[in-house]
Amino acid sequence: QVQLQESGPGLVKPSETLSLTCTVSGVSIRDYYWSWIRQPPGKRLEWIGNIYYSGSTNYNPSLQSRVTISADTSKNEFSLKLGSVTPADTAVYYCSRGAGWLPDYWGQGTLVTVSS
Amino acid sequence: EIVLTQSPGTLSLSPGERATLSCRASQSIPSNYLAWYQRKAGQAPRLLIYGASSRAAGIPDRLSGSGSGTDFTLTISRLEPEDFAVYYCQQYGSSPLTFGGGTKVEI
Numbered sequence: 759q760v761q762l763q764e765s766g767p768g769l770v771k772p773s774e775t776l777s778l779t780c781t782v783s784g785v786s787i788r789d790y791y792w793s794w795i796r797q798p799p800g801k802r803l804e805w806i807g808n809i810y811y812s813g814s815t816n817y818n819p820s821l822q823s824r825v826t827i828s829a830d831t832s833k834n835e836f837s838l839k840l841g842s843v844t845p846a847d848t849a850v851y852y853c854s855r856g857a858g859w860l861p862d863y864w865g866q867g868t869l870v871t872v873s874s
Numbered sequence: 875e876i877v878l879t880q881s882p883g884t885l886s887l888s889p890g891e892r893a894t895l896s897c898r899a900s901q902s903i904p905s906n907y908l909a910w911y912q913r914k915a916g917q918a919p920r921l922l923i924y925g926a927s928s929r930a931a932g933i934p935d936r937l938s939g940s941g942s943g944t945d946f947t948l949t950i951s952r953l954e955p956e957d958f959a960v961y962y963c964q965q966y967g968s969s970p971l972t973f974g975g976g977t978k979v980e981i
Binding site: 762766793802803804805816818819820837839858860861863864865866867 | 890893907909916917919920921924943952964966969970971973974975976
């Protein structure tokens with residue numbers, strides 16, 4: 759079955775770059791869209807952006823200047839980089855598969871805290 | 875961007891009762907691309923409904939979605955113990971994708 763697992767540091771310092779990887783099993787990352795979504799404490803879910811395996815990306819305009827999403831088909835994984843982080847970027851980060859633009863399978867999420 | 879407003883924020887019900895959850899959009903959602911998700915603590919969100927009214931694979935028929943344009947509803951006809959969770963609506967018809975604030979269904 760389709761499984762997604764987020765991994766990366768749970769603590770990042772302000773002004774540094776947050777880096778996360780989503781390892782996908784049970785399906786090839788080819789032929790689907792792959793998204794990152796986050797939820798800060800007490801706030802609603804926020805779509806960060808997505809990537810098609812070919813490398814085509816789409817980002818939320820609110821984060822576009824700081825975000826890069828990339829994919830590695832040889833490892834069947836995709837990644838998120840968010841630069842110049844502040845405490846407002848503290849959130850549970852989810853990766854998900856998109857059937858088109860519809861997120862249909864999600865990882866369990868990983869908490870990333872931005873603090874010195 | 876399309877803003878989604880869910881109501882009520884919390885729904886207190888008993889097993890066997892009917893739950894009606896609302897999601898209202900700030901503008902019409904293209905192609906009624908509205909989805910509903912269930913999330914339980916520590917678990918991945920689970921897709922329930924897509925395209926406003928189509929059930930995802932494995933979702934029981936006591937859950938149903940309806941609506942079009944700007945007003946959508948998720949109905950759980952008879953609550954089972956496993957249905958007590960937080961539910962989110964999400965639109966995927968217009969970028970950026972956006973989510974509602976969630977409705978908690980509690981006992």
